[in-house]
Structures are given as C-alpha cells and as structure tokens.
Amino acid sequence: MIKITLIAAFLFSINIIAQNNTGSEFSVMFYNVENLFDCDNDSLTLDDEFTYEGDKHWSYGRYKHKLNQISKVILNVNKWNTPAIIGLCEIENKKVLSQLIYETGLNNIGYKYIHYNSPDKRGIDVALLYQKNQFTPLISYPIYLSDSTLHFYTRDALYVKGIANNNDTLHIIVNHWPSKRGGEKASEQKRLRVAKIIKSHTDSIKAVNIDSKIILIGDFNAELTSTSLQYLLEDNSFYSLLNPDEIKFQAIGGSHKYQGHWSLIDHILISSSLTRNSSVNLTHKIGHLNWLLEDDISYSGIKPKRTYSGPRYLKGASDHLPVILSIQYKKDGEQTLPINP
Template sequence: MISSLHVIAHATAAPELTPIPKIQGSGTASSLLDKPVTTSGVITGIGSYTDKQGVAHQEFYVQDPAGDGNAKTSDALVARPTGTVDAKVGQAILVSGTVSEYHEITAIDGATISVDPNGTADAKLAPTLLKLPSTETAAATYLEARESMLSGMDDTFVVTPTQSYGTFTVVDAVTHGPNKDYDKHDQASHLQVASGLGERIEVATGDRITGIVGPLDQGQDAYQILLRDKVHVVAGPKPPAMWGDLDGDGSISAGDLAALKARQGSAASGPLDAADLDGNGKVTASDTKLATARAARMASTAPTFSVANVNAENFFDTVDDAHKRDTVVSPAQLEAKVAGLAKLISGELDGPSIVAMEEVENATVLEALLQAPSMQALGYKFELLPGPDLRGINTALLYRAEQGITVSNVRQLQGKSDLGKKPGSDLFARPPLTIDVDIKGPKGMQDERLTVLVNHFMSAYSPGGTPTEPWRIEQSKFIVDAANDLQKAAPDRNVLVIGDLNANESSKPITMLSAAGSPLENVTERYVPKGERYSYTYMGSAEQLDHMFLTKQAADRVQFAGVHHVHADQPAAGSARPTDHDIVETRIEFAPTPAR
C-alpha cells in the first residue's frame, strides 16, 4: 500500500544524477550540504528515525552498487521522505531532495523517491566486510568512508551484552581475539550492533556471532551496524564464579592449578575464560601465579566478616515525590525488584555482614526488601539518610544485627566546591553516608571497629553531556581528607570507603584515593585478578566503577576479594537481573586477641 505523495512510480524522464560518492565526498560532511540533488541506488535497509519534534519518519539506506572505487568515499547515504513510502530492500530507486547532515550522517531530506527505470534491482548486494584499524583515529576515518554502506562482520565475540536500548558490542574474533578490554582501552576495535532494522536479539558477553550484516549508521556518538539479517549465535559460557576456579566448585584446588599449567601458552577460550586471570586473552605462567596466591589466601580458616557493595539501579517506590525527579514504578515492578535484590543478597552473596547500597530512594523500599522471606531470616537492619539528589536516590547500609553488629554516629559528610553554578556549591549531590560500625568478634578474636563511608560519586557526564571528572577529583580529595581525620580521631577504628565511584581504576579520582598521603589501600586492585576486576560493561569496555578501600591494618587481613559477575555480562531484557552492576565483595579476617 502506498500512503504518501512520495510515490514509488516510474520516472517519466531521466534526470541529471549526482552519484552518491560525490554527495558523500571524502570529508566528514558533504560539500553539497543544503543543495538540491538527485541520485540513484539500491535500497539496502529500511528503518525509522525521530525528528527534533519527536515525530517518527521512514528512512532508506541507499547504495550505489558500483561505487566509485575510492576507498575514502562512501557509496551510500540515507534518504528521508517526509511521508510514508511503500518500498522494499533491493529496489533500484531515484532519490531527489536536499543534502543534510543529521546526527553526523549524510542524508537527503524531504526526499521524493521513484523507481529508477535504468537501475537494476539487487536484493543480495554483498556487504563490505569491516576490518577495523588499530587506532581510534584511523578507525573513525575508516568507518566514515563506509558510512551508510551495507557492512558486515563475519566472526565476532560479544564484549558488551544487549543493553536496554537494544545495542550490543562486538569485536573481531580473529584479529582482536577473546580478551576483554578494560577501562576504555582498545576502543578502536569495538563495533556497536543495533537492532534498528530487524528483530532484536538478546546476547551475552562471550557469545560468538557470525553473519552480522546491515547498514553502517551512528548512534550514541559511535558507529554501529543496524542489524538487518538473521545471525547465527553460539552461546558462550556463563561468567566464572571466580577467576582461577576452572571446575566451578567455588575453590581453587590443586586440580585447577594443574589445569592452568597444562593450558599455559594457549589462547583464552573467550572473554570469560576463568584461566585468563590477568585478562590479556592468553593463558600464561602469570595466571598460574595469580591463582596460586589467591588459593593460598583462601586456604586460611580464620573467622571473617564480609562486606559487599550493591548498586541497586533505580530502586524506586510507587509514589511520586513532588519535590524530586524520581521514577514511579508499578507495584509489580517494585515486587520484581525486591525479589531480585533479595535473591542476590541472600543467595548469590550468602548474606554479607555489611551491604553498602546506592540508588535507593527511601526507607520504604528498604523495608520492603527486608520483609522478603529470604531476607527476614538474615536479620538485617538498615540506615539511610535522605540527600539532595534531584532524582531522589540515596546511599544506604544494611547490616546483620543478629551477628552482633551495632551501628552509631550515623551522619552525612558534605564539602563545598567552586565547580558548580555558584561558588561554594555542595560538593556531593549524594553525600557520603558515614557510620561507625562495631562487629562482635568470635572467641579469641578482637571486635572489629569500622567507620564506613558509603559513596556514590557524580556520574561521568552531566545531563548536558559535559565530562565531570573535576568534580570526582574534588570528591576523592575530600574522602582522603576525611579518612585521615577519622584515623587521627580514632586510630583504633579502621576506615572502609566503599561504593559506586563512577570512575575506572586507572582514572585520577580512583588512584588518588590510595596515593601518597592517603591512609587507604585499594582492596580490589591488591587482591582481585585483572581479568575479574570489573563491575560494569559499556560499549565494549569492562570497567570497575564499584570500589572498596580499607585502611592498611584491615586491608592486610583480607582473606578473599572478588567480583560476582551476575549482571554486567547478561542482556538487560528477558533477564531477572535486578541491577546492571556486578557486586564487589571482600571477606576480612578478625584480628586475634593479643596474648597476655
């Protein structure tokens, strides 16, 4: 059915044509911008876009089948009619309209589309197989020259699962290999794949995909293939419970170490290979050394208490707070969220002694969480103080009172900054929740005295898209100063700094927390193998956003530290994951009572 004035019809006369490669040119924008043109090509994909007024429109990916033979110019562009056109992939068409650049894609707007009487239909136009260069600058130039062209990747590993908006990230399985990329390293090798033209698929990190084909578009400031054809997916393994535990029994045994040695010199089997402890895509003697050290610490039988961090990702209630930009969820959504978090804390984490939480709206949702049957049996209590965050999300602390844990001196810390709109603005939208925690030690062990600072640093970008690292640097400096002050005031109390710091481990806001002059040590950096050391995945990068720092006296007593990879490598839709963050956990031995 044709439902537009822009009708697919036979042209009455052959117009003067401007070839698509000439419209595209070799630069980042067309030299014919805002000029009227007529061109021809074959439809390789049909999708839609939303204009600045929020109205959805058709868009056609149109490619010159012959091209101009110039590797620096794209042979395709996007045609955007103002109405609806009845057309199909493979048709040869004429397109007349005005050249535009929208979202950095060269297009013909206000397009009139008609059948090309001299064109040849081709529903099986071969895609250009992408071979990404090794640097980001070269990759950007390479992809710009293939903008809108029918493109493909033949054999890939998924390195970021399907996100809520339907996009996942792949790397070439041969040229890149099975290793993960940490902290936004090696971004040039990553390519986004979106389900803009076909059926959405849900894939997980480590899945292997062949036959990715679709037009090359842009989204989220990155190039992406709009998946058009069906692909073949071979599901990868689930993330290991612990790197070094090859047989998955929850420990690193002599058998695991022997298997590691036997695999030395081989490539990792995929991005989630438990044998690749240092995360470089290979199994080497370094991996065996890391696993051996981890096994030795875990062999200790000294009693411990445990600490975990859970970013609860938008843990909102069903009531609209008139003074906040909070999200209002349905009763069913809240029930599902509570069930998921309860299962996570009581099951996967086995009821840690202390749980730091972020993105919690209020006491109402925490009360609902603690009323879940599996949580009631653990005897948790909580502390939460509302803060000034515009969305109404706060930090909180759960603690198992039945284990002899008591809390006191519950307060929020706040600093001032000149980085805001007004000098002397609050440094924290989510002030560190600071609590003195006392844990009763078992017989023959000292009681543990902690001051816990639960943090949720400023997001990586402001709502307007401005990078915010200067804020997080100031926030880190404030935390270091606070830790020093706490140690001076109470030397017998260890300090635990924990939370979602919205920065990866190599960034300045994180490195300065344990730099010279700080009393803190980075627990995950010291004890967790690099391959396991991430808590969030985004656009191909495995990043550690959730961190744990301890003063040295307690850091030296860590028996185990690790990351529970139960969320970040799984697709957002169709899963029961209650949050998009993985969980950092550590088990700390009680200090023995000094001999008299």
C-alpha cells in the first residue's frame, strides 16, 4: 500500500513538473462541418433537401448524430486542450450553434457563439465559438463580400476582435470563400475578388497598429499556391505553418479529398507579428482522428468520412478535416523554437 502511494505521489509530482514547465496554450481551430442543417424548412433559403421531406430524408436522429460527432471532434482533436476559438462554416443558423454547445458533450466547456446571417442562397454561414474563460470578444461584425450589381452572392466573412486570456488582442476573420463550382480556373476570379476585400480589411487593422495580431481561418477553397491566396501571402503579411509539399505524400495529404486527390484548402493564416513574437511557440496540424476517416474504395488510401455521398447516408461527420493552431506561451527565461515561415 505504501509502495502504491509512493508511486502515485511520484507520478503526481512528475505531472506537476510537466505542467509547470509548460507555458499556457491557446489554440485556434477551424472546421468545415459540411451542411450542418436543422430539420426545419426555411422558406427564405434553398434548404429543402435537408428537411424531413427532402431528397436526403434528413431527420432529427441524423441531425443529433451529426451534432454529437462534431462535439466529439472538438473534445478530442487537441487532446486535453479544447480549442479556445473555433471557426465553423456550413452552419445554417443560431439554432444549430446553440444545440451544438448546449445539448452535446460541449455543454460543460463554457462555449459561446458569434453568428450573423449572410446572403448565401442555401442559407449556410460562418460562425465563431469561443471559450468565455479564454477569450473575451470586444467587437464583431460580418464582412460583406457579395455584390448585387454583379449578381454575385457568397457567404459573408466574420470579423471578431477580442482579448485572449494572456491579454493579447487578437483579430480573427472566419472565411468560407466561393467554391470551385464551374471549374477551378473559372471560379478563381471570384476568390480573388474576395481576397482583395479581406486584404483591404486587414490593411485597415494594420493601419491602426502595424503589429496587430491577425488570424485568418476558413475554408478558402484554394491551395496556398493559388492566385487568390498568394495575394494575401505575397508581401509576407501572412504565413501558413503547414507546408503542402511536406504532407501531400502522406496518408493524410490535406484537409479535403476529392476524386482521389488530397488538397489543403482549409487554412489558418497568421500575421507576421505572431511569427516574430519571441514569447510563443506555434504549431499547426491537421486533425485526423481515426474515426473521421474511411477507406477510399474508388481511388485507394483513406478519405474523410462524410455525412452523405449523393443521397446515400454514410453517418460521417464531414468531408473536411479540422485544422488547429496552437499558441504555446513560454515562461520567463524559456527558450522559444525558431520559426521559419
């Protein structure tokens, strides 16, 4: 009995030492949750297929299963450190956000949400979840990206300024850029137009304070080499810590897989002020929990297990994988790993 007690005390002391030698962590996650619709028919949007009578035979049971899967992702993707901030896209409304954070395993975490309706024809929007004990929002508003004169309608972006628990002021912009519908090259001009509006917004933030800490998160529907993303990256204002060339030959070669091809289209881009910050270590990863994946029978390898394949219900969480940025604040005197954007 004494031996067991001593071993337990020893393990406890190791745990305390490990905690004391580790600076506080603030993590940011983004997740395209693929058509998180409730079951109600909204007469103002094209959501008919995700209703009881719709082509997909959407039901309350399937909806609740999807909510629970998304909550499991959030609870497990970053081990014991649930993300302080989570950007979501393809959510229908405030109702699904409320039920996600209050009626699943997330109900004891202390998440709140920020959401505005956007002019997307299907009624899908972006949103931000945040842990109220780790992040305090100060300002939030939608960034309007549509242009009625050009008959161009897309999801708004979401801007949130707030204070992290270490007193850093963070500027977060959640994105869901136009899809590749109609072909990648033909649709790239739409994404470039959006990129210019986002860049104008970040320039305005930097005009007030050149060292502003800005984090752009979202499904950009574009890889880092695309014209639209290069517009954001070309002057070294923003960086991605994920190198597509280093992951494309791995089993998980990106955040999304289409017709056998992995691509990294879900991004967390950080301003240069964060990479220059000597008091933090930054790590960036794709969250690939085993149960989020399935065998890719058609093209070999594995792929994200989505909710539907056409009309066929697959019970998966999403056709995208989440991406996570961890900001590890070092203690006084602790060495920081070099960052080479």
